[in-house]
Amino acid sequence: MSGLEQQLAALMAMPPAQLRSMWRDTYRSPAPDIGPDLLRRGIANRLQERVHGSLTGATKREIARLQKRIERTGKAGPTHAISLKNGTRLVREWNGKSYHVLVCDDGFEFEGRHYASLSHIAREITGAHWSGPRFFGLRKRSEYKPRVSASE
Incomplete structure (x- = not known):
């Protein structure tokens, strides 16, 4: 022992x-x-x-964020935030071409330009609106709640 x-x-x-x-x-x-x-x-x-060792700074910030949400709403609720470490490289093949995205402290780098969200990069690649996390395989379609239109 x-x-x-x-x-x-x-x-x-x-x-x-x-x-x-x-x-x-x-x-x-x-x-x-x-x-x-x-x-x-x-x-x-x-x-x-x-x-x-103690918790990482990112974990402490996430705990503080959840604590504020609990104080505000009374519950933490489901969190769908994707946590990617700085320096992670995301790779996606689309229409026969391979695309690489670098995760940075304050967003993402793609083809030498800085982006705030993966969705902006997915639109740049495809020309259509995509969920960035879904496009890069970080979420499955089943994780999304279906939208209900007002006419239903």
Whole structure:
């Protein structure tokens, strides 16, 4: 058993007073007024962060975005955002020609030009309106809700 595993196992047997003391040692601040289970989880999280690292900046931003949505609407709702890492190259063959798109921090690069969305690039390639994520194979048709027209 590793040192981290031993520390995590020891947390399970600690009484509340010892957990509060460990919180002070771990966070360098007084323990919040929460139950022992949440104290254990908070301490365990910090111990694991020290060994494995914390969340990426992108993950923290996504959590903050979802938190704001929950505060505004009361629910996180389904998220359909596509997460692509900077430097990823998307390749699509269309009408016998291969097209390459580079994912950038603030959009996409295609044929030396910058685009804000994949849909703009899909239109550039096909001459017709396409969902960019669908055109590049990042989503399937079944992921979209069908539109209902007013006449139906």
